[in-house]
Amino acid sequence: MSIEETAEQPILARTDEGGVVTLRLNRPGQFNALSEAMLAALQAEIDALARDADARCVVLESTGRAFCAGHDLREMRSQPSLDYYRELFRKCGSVMQGLQALPVPVIAKVRGIATAAGCQLVASCDLAVAADTATFAVSGINVGLFCSTPAVALSRNVSAKRAFEMLVTARFIDAAQAQDWGLINDAVPDTALDGRVQALADDILAKSPSAIRYGKRMFYKQRQMALADAYDYAGDVMARNMMEADACEGIDAFLQKRRPRWQALGQQS
Template sequence: MAVEPASAPSADTSLLLRNAENGVVTLRMNRPSQFNALSEGLLAALQHEIDALASDPDVRCVVLESAGRAFCAGHDLREMRSQPSLDYYRELFRKCGSVMQGLQALPVPVIAKVQGIATAAGCQLVASCDLAVAADTARFAVSGINVGLFCSTPAVALSRNVSAKRAFEMLVTAKFIDAAQAVDWGLINHAVPESDLDARVRALAGDILSKSPSAIRYGKRMFYKQRQMDLADAYDYAGDVMARNMMEADASEGIDAFLQKRAPRWQS
């Protein structure tokens, strides 16, 4: 797959590589010797790409992957220790939270493609993506507690993917879970042999690309917003979204195609 540096102001563009093909944008974290730890530069590059993707109508799906043997080992601890001030740490975690929320706010699905380890903020990154496919040898942990730092910001995303007791056990013990457990607990969607990882992610992206772009965009925005509502408000909101979706040309085309027993021709 041909890749090019992602453009990010005030950041080393070699830290994040970008490839766009047939509506799928692949972002590859590129700090393999540091296990793709989230340095300030890498966070800046990710934020820049997220901001650009949010307004790109040609994007249908985003894949987040990494170079080397690990997906992401969390924050760059050496960099963090170089500036020991409360203001610096607050700003660092704000920037990280902005990236995580930005992934969820993108109007198209984001797939995490995971190999090796995903620890601390790396596990948070997986949990912040809409979908995740991992090699069956991948492992996941929120291991800050081992160095005296409770993974508070990773806990936000983790506890929205797995049950409270499972999340809390991971947070206070730093124990790894394997890919099979991650599937069972709801952190990832699929675990496959590493040799099949590329093909499984392509197939999942292909499934998304075969559906109506406008319906996917309506659906992702609705899905996360309704989760923050009580039941009655969620139904009121979802009903309005579904009615608006019905007014789209793709909905008319899709229903007509179903009734006429033919493949739909999406217009959006």
């Protein structure tokens, strides 16, 4: 067992504070590459968070000079089997989809490079804020491997032509470009990154827990629907949301010009 896998230095560290769960990729010597162990650790945390009524927001960050350099290529080359690769990419896809399926917002906090599946990880989060020195690429084509699975998430964040350009050229884009193209929400000086992410989390924490959960689930589901079906679905979700105690409280508070008092999830009607 390597030092990165010891109990003292877990490859994925978790902290909980005031409803904000922080997951920190912790393989700095390997640029936080998504090894099988890292994917398993992420999946375990995602599964746990899906059942955690106390979680209100998740922040995904990293240790060291890179956010995430993608898959662990050395590990991949050690097992040249079609079945192995299919299962590896299935596990990776499950993690990426699991982040979107979580009932609470997930914020990527990006320092350093985010390449290949690391860029996919950023694109799979609901929100992303990066230091202005961060860079992004889907660079598998440089080693003869088209970034097919990263393309799924990337092309759902940026335009088709921008995504395809990144995929076939492997060129890095800086944080300002990533913001302009829609891959991230904001690019800020490194010294301001922690505060910007905390402010974003605080904005989420100030809102109704049940409304956020209704909204995230609805947002992604309706995007896969035809327009009329999306309106039918969204209307039903909004009607159900209106029946929640928080919606009644929020509207009453607005009319009475006072702060709303949100209920914890376990107390919702």
